[in-house]
Each structure stands twice: as C-alpha cells, then as structure tokens.
Amino acid sequence: MANLRVSLPGLEMSNPLMLASGIQGGNAAALHRVAATACGGLVSKSIGPEPREMYPGPVCVEAADSVILNAMGLPNPGADVFAELLRTETFSKPMLVSIFGGDAEEYALVAQKLVDSGAGSLELNLSCPHAKPGSRALIIGQQPELILEVVSAVRDAVDVPLYAKLSPNTTSIVDDATAAFKGGADGLSLINTISALEVDPHVGRPVIGNLLCGMSGPAVRPVAQRKVAEISLAMLRGELPDAPIIGIGGITTALDVARFIQLGASAVQIGSALIWEDAAVFDRIHDELAEFMEVQGYADLDAMKGIALDSLEGLS
Amino acid sequence: MSRPRASPRERPQGFDLDRLANSCCARLSTAYSQRGMIAAPTPVPVLAVDAEAEAVVTVWVRVPAELAHDYQPGQYWMCWNPYDSTGDMDQPHHHSEKPYSVGDIRLDQTGVDTATAADTGGSGTALLGFTIKDLGKQSGELTRIQVGDWLGLRGPFGTTFPPLRSGERLILVSGGIGSTPLHMAARDVRMKHGERVTIDAVMGFQNKAEAHFIDRMEGVCDSLTVTTDDGSLGTQGFPTNVLPDLLDGCDVASTLLFTCGPEPMMRPVLQMARDAGIRGYAAMERYLPCSIAMCGLCMVGDRLTCTEGPVMEGEWLLDQPDFGHAHAH
Numbered sequence: 001m002a003n004l005r006v007s008l009p010g011l012e013m014s015n016p017l018m019l020a021s022g023i024q025g026g027n028a029a030a031l032h033r034v035a036a037t038a039c040g041g042l043v044s045k046s047i048g049p050e051p052r053e054m055y056p057g058p059v060c061v062e063a064a065d066s067v068i069l070n071a072m073g074l075p076n077p078g079a080d081v082f083a084e085l086l087r088t089e090t091f092s093k094p095m096l097v098s099i100f101g102g103d104a105e106e107y108a109l110v111a112q113k114l115v116d117s118g119a120g121s122l123e124l125n126l127s128c129p130h131a132k133p134g135s136r137a138l139i140i141g142q143q144p145e146l147i148l149e150v151v152s153a154v155r156d157a158v159d160v161p162l163y164a165k166l167s168p169n170t171t172s173i174v175d176d177a178t179a180a181f182k183g184g185a186d187g188l189s190l191i192n193t194i195s196a197l198e199v200d201p202h203v204g205r206p207v208i209g210n211l212l213c214g215m216s217g218p219a220v221r222p223v224a225q226r227k228v229a230e231i232s233l234a235m236l237r238g239e240l241p242d243a244p245i246i247g248i249g250g251i252t253t254a255l256d257v258a259r260f261i262q263l264g265a266s267a268v269q270i271g272s273a274l275i276w277e278d279a280a281v282f283d284r285i286h287d288e289l290a291e292f293m294e295v296q297g298y299a300d301l302d303a304m305k306g307i308a309l310d311s312l313e314g315l316s
Numbered sequence: 317m318s319r320p321r322a323s324p325r326e327r328p329q330g331f332d333l334d335r336l337a338n339s340c341c342a343r344l345s346t347a348y349s350q351r352g353m354i355a356a357p358t359p360v361p362v363l364a365v366d367a368e369a370e371a372v373v374t375v376w377v378r379v380p381a382e383l384a385h386d387y388q389p390g391q392y393w394m395c396w397n398p399y400d401s402t403g404d405m406d407q408p409h410h411h412s413e414k415p416y417s418v419g420d421i422r423l424d425q426t427g428v429d430t431a432t433a434a435d436t437g438g439s440g441t442a443l444l445g446f447t448i449k450d451l452g453k454q455s456g457e458l459t460r461i462q463v464g465d466w467l468g469l470r471g472p473f474g475t476t477f478p479p480l481r482s483g484e485r486l487i488l489v490s491g492g493i494g495s496t497p498l499h500m501a502a503r504d505v506r507m508k509h510g511e512r513v514t515i516d517a518v519m520g521f522q523n524k525a526e527a528h529f530i531d532r533m534e535g536v537c538d539s540l541t542v543t544t545d546d547g548s549l550g551t552q553g554f555p556t557n558v559l560p561d562l563l564d565g566c567d568v569a570s571t572l573l574f575t576c577g578p579e580p581m582m583r584p585v586l587q588m589a590r591d592a593g594i595r596g597y598a599a600m601e602r603y604l605p606c607s608i609a610m611c612g613l614c615m616v617g618d619r620l621t622c623t624e625g626p627v628m629e630g631e632w633l634l635d636q637p638d639f640g641h642a643h644a645h
C-alpha cells in the first residue's frame with residue numbers, strides 16, 4: 001500500500017487531504033465531524049478579533065455547473081470563543097487555525113490568543129479588506145507591502161509555523177509569496193476564491209446578498225494549478241525559498257490531488273466538493289488516491305511531487 | 317451612464333404576467349431536467365397571495381409539474397427575496413434568503429380548458445404554495461409580497477418523513493407555522509393510502525388570530541384538535557396537554573408521530589412518543605444560512621440540519637443536548 005503520509009511544519013498528517021478554511025469549520029461539533037473522516041488535517045474557519053455575523057443571503061450558491069459563489073462575510077465566533085474551544089477540545093487530526101484581522105496589529109492579537117490556547121500552526125487568510133480608514137476596497141493580500149506587514153507582525157507575536165494563504169486576485173503571485181516569506185512565513189496555501197459577480201437576468205440584480213462574491217469549485221482548478229506552478233517554478237529558480245505549498249481550488253477527485261502534487265504542492269485543501277458529497281468526500285478521495293498511487297507505482301507522495309514541472313521549467 | 321432602474325414593480329401597461337411566469341417556468345424546467353434540482357437561485361413571479369390568518373400568507377408560484385410531483389413533504393426550498401427594505405433593489409444588504417417548506421400544491425388551471433384537461437394531460441405546470449408567518453425580517457417582507465413580485469427559488473433540499481404502510485396510524489403535532497410540512501405529510505399519506513390509514517392531528521397556536529390551515533387539515537385528517545395558549549380557539553393550553561389522549565391505548569407498533577414547531581415544544585412531544593413506545597420524527601426549523609453543507613452553522617449533535625435534516629428521528633434527537641431550546645432563525 002502506498003504511503004500517503006505528509007510531514008509539514010506543524011502538521012504531521014496521515015495523508016495530504018485537508019479541509020479548506022470556511023467550510024463547516026467554525027465550531028467544535030462540525031470540526032469533530034470532519035475529523036472523523038479519512039481526511040489528513042483540518043483548517044478552521046477564519047477567526048477574527050471579534051464575533052461576526054453572516055452577510056444577508058444568498059450567501060453561497062452553485063451558480064452554474066462547477067461554479068460556486070460565496071460571500072459569507074467571515075462569520076466566526078471571535079478569537080476569545082475560539083481560544084476557549086482550543087483549550088477544551090482535542091481533535092483527532094492536526095488543525096491549522098486560520099486567522100484574519102483588519103490590520104497587522106489585529107492579526108498579531110488574534111494569533112497570540114489562539115497560540116496561547118494551543119493552536120499549533122496558523123494559516124493567515126490575507127483575502128480580507130484592510131481596515132485603514134478610507135481603504136475599504138483594499139485587500140491586504142493584494143498589496144505585497146501589507147502582506148509583509150501582516151506576516152511580520154504575526155511572526156513577531158508567535159513561534160508556531162505560519163502558512164500565508166494567498167489571493168489569486170493579484171498581478172504577480174510570486175511577488176505576494178516573496179513578501180510572505182520575507183515576513184517569515186513557513187509555507188503557503190493557495191488559492192483563496194477568485195473575485196466574481198453574478199447577476200440574475202430576470203430580476204436584474206446581483207444574486208449574492210453581498211452583491212460581490214468569490215468563486216470556488218471545479219471551475220477554478222486550472223487557475224489554482226497555474227498559480228501553484230508559478231510559485232513552484234520560482235522556487236526551482238531559487239527566487240523563493242523552498243517551502244511547502246498547500247494547493248487549493250476545485251479539487252473533487254484523487255486525480256485532481258495528484259495534479260496539484262505533480263505541480264509541487266505537498267498537501268491540498270478541499271472545500272466546495274463538500275457541497276455534493278459532504279465530509280464523506282475525504283473517504284472517497286483518500287481511497288481513490290491510494291489506488292491511483294498503487295496503480296502508478298508511486299511508493300509515496302514524494303515520488304510524484306513536482307514531476308509536471310519538468311516540462312514547464314524552461315518557462316519564466 | 318443613463319439607465320433604467322431595476323424596479324420590476326413598475327411594469328409597463330398591459331404587461332403579460334402569465335407569459336413571464338411561463339418563461340420562468342421553462343427556465344426552471346431546463347435546470348431541473350439537467351440536475352434533478354434547482355441549484356442556482358431562480359426567480360419566478362408571484363401569481364397569487366392568499367391571506368391565511370393574521371400575519372400568515374400563502375404565496376403561490378408556477379413551477380413545472382414534475383417538480384411539484386417529485387416534492388417530498390419536509391423538504392425545503394431556499395426562498396430569495398431580492399428586494400431591499402424599501403421595496404426596491406437599489407440598496408445593498410437588505411435582501412435575504414431563508415428556507416421554507418412547501419405548504420400546499422395546486423394543479424395549475426391557468427390556460428387549461430377543464431372540459432378537455434383530462435384528455436390533454438393538463439398544462440404541465442403546478443402551483444407551489446409557500447405559507448409564511450411574519451416572525452422577523454425576511455418573513456415579514458415576504459408576508460407583504462405582491463402579485464408580480466419576484467421570489468427566487470433553489471432546491472429542493474433535505475430529508476423527508478418515513479413512509480407509512482396501509483393500516484397504520486399517523487399522529488401529527490404542529491406548533492405555529494410548523495403546520496406547513498405536516499399538512500403536506502398528511503396530504504401525501506392520504507393520497508397514497510386513502511382511507512386505509514388513520515391521521516389524527518393536533519395543531520397548537522398562540523391564539524385564534526394566528527390559527528391557519530384548519531380547513532386544510534380537517535380535509536385530510538380523521539381528527540383535528542386545536543389548542544391555543546390563551547384559549548381563544550379550541551382547547552386552552554399546549555399540544556402536549558392533549559397529546560396523551562391520542563397516545564393513550566394506541567397500537568404502538570403501527571403508529572408514527574411527526575412533529576414540527578418550536579424545539580421547546582418538539583422535545584416534550586417526542587419524549588411523550590418515546591415514553592409511549594411510538595416512533596417519532598421531527599422537522600427541524602433551524603437557521604440554515606447556506607443549505608449546502610458549507611457554513612457548518614446548522615449542527616444538531618454531530619449532524620447538519622440542512623442536508624441530514626430537516627426531518628430527523630426523535631430517538632436520536634432526544635439524545636442531543638442541543639435539541640429542544642429556542643433558536644434564532
């Protein structure tokens with residue numbers, strides 16, 4: 001049987017399949033429920049400094065085949081409640097705790113509280129607006145200076161491994177990654193959702209309650225793969241430090257998992273696929289992946305890691 | 317850029333609402349035949365609004381007949397109200413989407429010559445009725461919705477009640493707007509088994525003004541007991557006060573109980589059923605923000621209400637400490 005184990009900073013996992021942030025993972029019952037599947041690890045809902053309510057609906061819909069749109073509004077119980085959860089609950093799988101804030105100081109504060117309560121590794125959700133007055137439209141993850149500021153502040157505040165979760169809605173994901181590593185990130189997660197908008201032509205208005213939304217699901221997978229490849233190639237060229245990449249975006253099968261790993265990812269996260277199969281999707285993909293590796297003759301994940309980069313290496 | 321406003325309430329004179337409803341119905345039909353469900357919020361114009369009681373209305377929309385035919389009692393639709401609080405669409409952050417179960421289904425007689433309908437097989441459409449009680453923000457706006465207004469639909473989602481067998485007895489216990497799925501359950505059982513099943517219903521309301529669906533339930537049930545908190549209609553008290561009379565002496569092996577209403581009512585109802593040795597099922601009315609297993613905010617015990625509910629087994633629910641409390645919707 002192929003060995004699916006993955007060993008990343010702060011994450012010793014039995015396999016590379018992780019729950020993506022924002023999918024069910026904002027409370028203990030839901031996290032335990034996913035942990036009980038064959039997944040290798042969990043990522044919590046992004047936790048901010050204060051509790052936040054949901055945006056008005058529709059908050060998440062399947063707008064067309066393979067196209068998932070959402071604007072939940074980062075509803076979360078807040079750092080204090082989640083810190084209490086971390087103190088009282090033990091999960092059967094390793095968990096990356098996802099955090100966000102309005103500015104570097106808030107990120108650092110949330111990180112501190114959660115690490116003090118037992119968070120063993122953090123994912124920094126950088127796809128949220130900067131709270132600077134007059135800059136509502138400014139997404140932190142779209143400004144390398146702000147990425148650097150936020151990651152550095154969290155790096156100074158806590159000792160645990162940090163994964164910077166990058167937005168695909170930028171000009172150069174390599175520049176964003178450079179800033180994240182300069183700030184002290186130990187790894188990268190990508191991609192978050194792609195900026196999107198859907199209008200209903202009968203009603204004549206946007207469908208999502210928040211009007212603007214983010215896109216995920218199978219349709220974004222090729223975009224995510226390209227971004228992962230750009231990072232991996234920059235690592236091969238020595239322009240970025242050699243650090244783990246967690247691939248995210250539209251994964252629904254073991255073949256998709258293999259695609260990301262062959263482009264250099266060490267693990268993957270799965271979100272939208274739970275719409276069609278709920279958490280049992282981890283059981284299916286786990287078995288499929290074991291079978292795929294067996295059939296291909298891959299003894300472990302390293303045996304196929306980055307192989308698809310060979311033909312891309314000449315590109316820059 | 318000069319542009320017309322997205323304000324469908326101002327439609328041109330002589331506007332053909334029927335034709336619009338048919339065109340939306342065709343859109344539903346295409347989506348439904350591809351996926352067996354409506355995944356994206358799809359608007360349909362409201363064709364009729366019936367007042368049922370104080371602050372309770374039934375909103376009727378036209379849907380493809382197969383969609384009405386396939387609907388299973390207890391399942392819900394996410395209903396999108398695309399208007400903002402001023403009744404227009406130019407304010408963000410006011411429109412909303414909430415789950416509603418179907419309260420009634422009617423054959424669509426529009427454009428059907430009743431003399432020949434039996435030969436032509438009808439028009440291929442049906443009317444779906446959502447019965448909504450004004451309990452807050454979205455439901456309040458929906459109770460004021462007008463003919464011609466848009467209602468967006470996606471669904472159906474969720475679980476249904478277990479089937480009955482001929483010769484069995486069904487006890488229904490509703491509280492307030494919990495009437496809707498139980499009416500559909502009773503109607504379904506009656507249509508499948510005719511007089512070979514016995515259906516006894518208890519409907520609890522706060523008062524007479526809120527009471528609704530009484531004629532509908534009398535039409536499909538063998539007996540109906542109404543209770544009101546203040547005694548303004550039927551027996552004064554809660555459904556739990558009259559339930560023992562129904563449970564008393566019934567054949568436990570061939571009796572099922574379905575309940576829907578506030579959780580503080582459903583817990584004792586299910587407990588009484590369990591104590592009597594009767595299998596009970598509840599249709600849960602939780603806050604379901606996404607309905608598609610994404611947000612994780614609808615947990616009861618270790619289950620998601622949106623996909624593993626709303627209909628859940630009483631035996632299981634009674635073991636969940638987080639079942640039975642009042643909830644924000």
Ligand SMILES: Cc1cc2nc3c(=O)[nH]c(=O)nc-3n(C[C@H](O)[C@H](O)[C@H](O)COP(=O)(O)OP(=O)(O)OC[C@H]3O[C@@H](n4cnc5c(N)ncnc54)[C@H](O)[C@@H]3O)c2cc1C
Pocket residue numbers: 391392414415416417418419446447448449450451452453454455456493496497600601602603604626643644645
């Ligand atoms: C499967 C299912 C089927 C349903 N079927 C029907 C149906 O057929 N008909 C029907 O009318 N409804 C039905 N509902 C309920 C419906 O989905 C809505 O919950 C209901 O209409 C209230 O929505 P609202 O936006 O008007 O209320 P809200 O504005 O959300 O408020 C509802 C109530 O909760 C209180 N409340 C709101 N927020 C809080 C809070 N944070 N803390 C404490 N209290 C709070 C409000 O004061 C109010 O009393 C169903 C629900 C489910 C899950």
Ligand SMILES: Cc1cc2nc3c(=O)[nH]c(=O)nc-3n(C[C@H](O)[C@H](O)[C@H](O)COP(=O)(O)O)c2cc1C
Pocket residue numbers: 020021022023045046060068070072074098125165191192193215216217218220248249250251269270271272273610611
């Ligand atoms: C409903 C929903 C909520 C999400 N919430 C978050 C979140 O809180 N934090 C975050 O970093 N990403 C969030 N995401 C993005 C996902 O973690 C993931 O990056 C994206 O959906 C792409 O993966 P997928 O196609 O497998 O869903 C959310 C996505 C969805 C669909």
Ligand code: FES
Pocket residue numbers: 603604605606607608609610611612613614620621622623
């Ligand atoms: S309503 Fe969102 S997971 Fe159930």
